[in-house]
Amino acid sequence: MNLNERVLSMEAQLLTCLQENLRIPSVQGEAAEDAPYGVEVRKSLEHVLSAAQALGFRTENVDNHLGWCEYGEGEEMVAVLGHLDVVPAGDGWSFDPWGGEIRDGRIWGRGTMDDKGPSIAALFALAALRDSGLPIRRRIRLLFGCNEETGSQDVKYYLAKGGEVPVMGFTPDAEYPVINGEKGIINVTFSRNYQQSGDLQVLEIHGGTAPNVVPAAAWAKLACSQALAQHITQLSAPKVCFTATEYGVLVEAEGISAHGSTPEQGENAIGRLILALDMLPFEGEMAAVVHFLASTLGMESDGRSAGIYLHDEVSGGVTLNWGTLDGDEKRLSMKINYRYPVTKSYEDCAPTLDAAFAAAGFVKDTEQHKAKLYIPEDSQLVTTLLKVYAQHTGLEGKAKCIGGGTYAKMLPNILAFGPIFPGDEVREHKPDEFIEIPKLMKNAQIIASAMYEMAK
Ligand SMILES: [Zn+2]
Structure with missing residues (x-):
């Protein structure tokens, strides 16, 4: 036999x-x-x-x-x-x-x-x-x-x-x-405290459910004057909705969900929301926070603007998913899931991303790293x-x-x-x-x- x-x-x-x-x-x-x-x-x-x-x-x-x-x-x-x-x-x-x-x-x-x-x-x-x-x-x-x-x-x-x-x-x-x-898979949480000033201020901001899922929805409640609210609701951006409310404006962004390992197959609603907020006249620290997030992450799924794009023949490029965002008048926190190619290492990407967030006043609260194989x-x-x-x-x-x-x-x-x-x-x-x-x-x-x- x-x-x-x-x-x-x-x-x-x-x-x-x-x-x-x-x-x-x-x-x-x-x-x-x-x-x-x-x-x-x-x-x-x-x-x-x-x-x-x-x-x-x-x-x-x-x-x-x-x-x-x-x-x-x-x-x-x-x-x-x-x-x-x-x-x-x-x-x-x-x-x-x-x-x-x-x-x-x-x-x-x-x-x-x-x-x-x-x-x-x-x-x-x-x-x-x-x-x-x-x-x-x-x-x-x-x-x-x-x-x-x-x-x-x-x-x-x-x-x-x-x-x-x-x-x-x-x-x-x-x-x-x-x-x-x-x-290699890295899950990281960044947060930042801020003091807001000016007519336009964030009351609450939310998006996403988990770091490894591309968020399909995100929204922000903004306090502002009636006059500014009227101006903002005249704006338009694809898949973004500006609505006047009793406190000011509600901004809602729509995305398309996908798995966090293939973020390019989705559309990131949080990124879309932040790009829309970046058009608005925030002042002081909040203007800096919004602009940093819009210009560093935006709706990108490959970490290019964050300076961590890496690529190899066998496994392709870095993928990055901005999975969650939660904030109020004083503080926001966010979870990012990103993955680096199999011939690269943690040292090739994580220090760069961490430094960019640190320079913008963020603190790294948690991190999990599963090394590549x-x-x-x-x-x-x-x-x-x-x-x-x-x-x-x-x-x-x-x-x-x-x-x-x-x-x-x-x-x-x-x-x-x-x-x-x-x-x-x-x-x-x-x-x-x-x-x-x-x-x-x-x-x-x-x-x-x-x-x-x-x-x-
Ligand atoms: Zn199993």
């Missing part, structure tokens, strides 16, 4: 194990003793680790943050990183999200694609590889994370506890063929995974870079590989999540071959 046949011979066992785990609603819950992400997540981990033990693998539970099983000998280790926590079921299901039901050649339930299906496929792929007797010179470790959906503290904990870093590996938690680059196309890992992908699908795969972040960012030397095939609809986080059983088994075969190729 060759490796592919061995994987297929495990189908019944794999499905039973997956069904059992799907019946554990491992959504993050309240932390309890020995259950940092809640008792259901712990149960899900314990279930997989005992299945791994029953298959004869060494296992370790890292304080219920993450667990792993391992096969083979050798100085070096290669890894497959999956996760057992899931997002809440939500509404709109025609199946029991926690039933693990098999119907129409599919297995249904929360986690079938993301990421219990691929994680348990990897477990039986490892058993098939062992049973095949194919010689390997590196250990193969399957890591079962427990906190991917709500912060990825699991892998951080593993690393902080001295968890071994693989020499190479992948996470089946995105799509095929291979994602070999993920832009890049494993070149000619690396052994990328060429190996693409070869395996081509063997199993007959498709010529090309590595690609994305603006979003996957689980691969959490652990050095790994990238995202599978489980979604090109052209398949994305079912993660939606009602009626399922995976076709032949595609689940195809994933198991691909994972088995990839583990063998990395470890041989």
Whole structure:
């Protein structure tokens, strides 16, 4: 029996194990003793680790943050990183999200694609590889994370506890063929206090909902005299509305929403609002604030005027999304989400943006940085995974870079590989999540071959 046949011979066992785990609603819950992400997540981990033990693998539970099983000998280790926590079921299901039901050649339930299906496929792929007797010179470790959906503290904990870093590996938690680059992502909050003077003053200003969403609406309530209000309401700007009110003027701007990783596909309502405000006769500090924001950010999605435009061949340019703006008579604060190309670094852009805002009197209140990930196309890992992908699908795969972040960012030397095939609809986080059983088994075969190729 060759490796592919061995994987297929495990189908019944794999499905039973997956069904059992799907019946554990491992959504993050309240932390309890020995259950940092809640008792259901712990149960899900314990279930997989005992299945791994029953298959004869060494296992370790890292304080219920993450667990792993391992096969083979050798100085070096290669890894497959999956996760057992899931997002809440939500509404709109025609199946029991926690039933693990098999119907129409599919297995249904929360986690079938993301990421219990691929994680348990990897477990039986490892058993098939062992049973095949194919010689390997590196250990193969399957890591079962427990906190991917709500912060990825699991892998951080593993690393902080001295968890071994693989020499190479992948996470089946995105799509095929291979994602070999993920832009660096910076979320930053700037705020500024001010004193207003003159006839025209901001009462309240708002726009956006989250840093990684292009805002579709923004508005400002401005206090001013009747005479000035009359003048302002004569102005016109595309997709901006000036309305006279009892306090002065309401300015409303419309945009088009898009994901924060592709802001060029949207129109930023906050930027549009600020450009409109920049036409108005503010005085003193507010005039300076508005003009700075209009001339530095405006509606741009590439950070050009902010001085942080960078570009590379493999992943394209910087993207910048001005996600939120909230202010009143005395203070405003704003959140920006920006992403830099995979061959560049934090130092290439963040200090420049920070300096521009500092010079304009802003304070940086918070910042999160997820460093870029890049494993070149000619690396052994990328060429190996693409070869395996081509063997199993007959498709010529090309590595690609994305603006979003996957689980691969959490652990050095790994990238995202599978489980979604090109052209398949994305079912993660939606009602009626399922995976076709032949595609689940195809994933198991691909994972088995990839583990063998990395470890041989
Ligand atoms: Zn996932």
